[in-house]
Amino acid sequence: MPDLDPALDLADQLYGLLQEVPGGVSEYRLLQTLREGRCSHLPSLPLSDRLVLFRSHFLLFNALYRLRDRLWHDASGHLQIDPMCICLLPYTEGEYALAEQDPLRDYYLDLNQLRETGDADVARLLSSFWTRMQGGDEKRSALELFEMEEDVPVTAARIKQRYRQLVGLHHPDRGGSTERLKSINLAMEILQRYYR
Structure with a gap:
């Protein structure tokens, strides 16, 4: 040495x-x-x-x-x-x-x-x-909420696209639930930590 x-x-x-x-x-x-x-x-x-x-x-x-x-x-x-x-x-x-x-x-x-x-x-x-590195329950739960298909790779672009779709479906102005929208927003925050 x-x-x-x-x-x-x-x-x-x-x-x-x-x-x-x-x-x-x-x-x-x-x-x-x-x-x-x-x-x-x-x-x-x-x-x-x-x-x-x-x-x-x-x-x-x-x-x-x-x-x-x-x-x-x-x-x-x-x-x-x-x-x-x-x-x-x-x-x-x-x-x-x-x-x-x-x-x-x-x-x-x-x-x-x-x-x-x-x-x-x-x-x-x-x-x-x-x-x-390990993922975690919150990541899995967020992916389940977004109903992401397992056979197609999860990407930031797919997550954003799915987020917009879900917000459009569940927005209170369109007859959706405020609680459901809060869950979607929380899931998006979680997924943004993993997919950038």
């Missing part, structure tokens, strides 16, 4: 580490390597604390996006950033120049996100993540 120079910026430290693993490395392994090397840029508290984990992850990804920008600007390489495989790639002229705006890059380069995110925010982020 390389010795980490505390005077080096985290992006420079990452560049050195990533050059040693041409096949790439996972975010977890990269964090472990930095912590074992006593990286002064990351919190040294246990990663079992969710706020420490969030801050470590954020600082790592901030440095990765800064490194990727620098490599592209210098035409010296490209950095693939994926939690499962962070990998240095050779620079290919024009291949990455027309990339679309990257909301993740914008998020991680905004240090206000780091400063303003507290323990309760991290808890909400984790809860939201697991809800999206």
